[in-house]
Amino acid sequence: MGISLEHEQPTVVTTMQRRNESRRHFAKHKWLYIFLIPGCAYLLIFKYIPIFGIVIAFQDFSLVKGIWHSEWVGLENFQYLFQSKDFYVVLRNTLILSSYQLICGFPAPIILAIMLNEVRHMAFKRVSQTILYLPHFISWVVLAGMIINFLSPSTGAVNHIITAFGYKPIPFLLEPQYFRSIIVSADVWKGIGWGTIIYLAAMTGIDTSLYEAAKMDGASRIKQIVHITLPGLLPTIVILLVLQLGHILDNGFEQVFLLYNPSTYEVADVLETYTYRIGLIDGRLSFSAAVGLFKAAVGFVLVLGANRIAKLFGQNIW
Structure with missing residues (x-):
């Protein structure tokens, strides 16, 4: 049991040190991270979320039925292409x-x-x-x-x-x-x-x-x-x-x-x-x-x- 604690203690200390260093780093450069928020939000909203829309390439998409209810046609669109x-x-x-x-x-x-x-x-x-x-x-x-x-x-x-x-x-x-x-x-x-x-x-x-x-x-x-x-x-x-x-x-x-x-x-x-x-x-x-x-x-x-x-x-x- 003592040997196990001796091995676990440095790991806990190292983890705490890393967390403290991360907090100090964030506090020091907080304005840089704040300036990143608009760019990250733009990428998330206009680049990553719309990726879900590629599923319509495998559907016979209908604006009336929407993505969830449009007929699934698999690779038919690519075959025609x-x-x-x-x-x-x-x-x-x-x-x-x-x-x-x-x-x-x-x-x-x-x-x-x-x-x-x-x-x-x-x-x-x-x-x-x-x-x-x-x-x-x-x-x-x-x-x-x-x-x-x-x-x-x-x-x-x-x-x-x-x-x-x-x-x-x-x-x-x-x-x-x-x-x-x-x-x-x-x-x-x-x-x-x-x-x-x-x-x-x-x-x-x-x-x-x-x-x-x-x-x-x-x-x-x-x-x-x-x-x-x-x-x-x-x-x-x-x-x-x-x-x-x-x-x-x-x-x-x-x-x-x-x-x-x-x-x-x-x-x-x-x-x-x-x-x-x-x-x-x-x-x-x-x-x-x-x-x-x-x-x-x-x-x-x-x-x-x-x-x-x-x-x-x-x-x-x-």
Whole structure:
């Protein structure tokens, strides 16, 4: 009995010490925990609780009957999804547009951040950053209106330039071959400035003594960027790349919906617009939920795969 108590006493003391340390830590940082409450409440209310709604993907959901009384159909919605010819056209458009956005949009803020970091005239640097950040705060509704006005065959500035050189005006938004380029260009222009904030912030964590040592060794600015700046940015690049791969099937509903039209459906119709038409316009909520669940599953697998690959290079997130 005595031996048992001797063994139990340190455990009790250790537990009490941990509790006291936790209380002191909470009391010291209580305002930080209080500031976390709105964010946690947002995630709980708008992200985790609605997860229960995915059950309608396995039902013939009826607004009148509700979730509890709608007929259970199992995988019937998914079978119809994978047997539909429209789905594969939409999936192809989604993957092509996402690939363009990834190839063109992901490196753009990295390159711009490096260029801004090399600017030594501080006034010019601040003005440039402000101008580049502004498009991020323009809504897609306003931006779509700007694009329509700029590319209009009759009044658009772009077509005025084209006709000035003796060519016929081009109806850009009615021609399928131009749609993807327009969407990707607008997306890069809108987001490039905001993306540079993250990379410029990451650059502040790079030890400046490394640049000084490189200068003493005679390294050029290009070599400093290649051997110091880019390796310093690598953890941030990997994190953002993994997160973006999780949204590979998300092209953004607003920009596509506001700019596409029946003449460009063959290249412009993506999963977001397809789900909108099927779910809200046609009223097939169960089928649209199945499409959403498919997107979430693909994104989850891609995030795990990208993190596994990053782990091979020692840059994994978890």
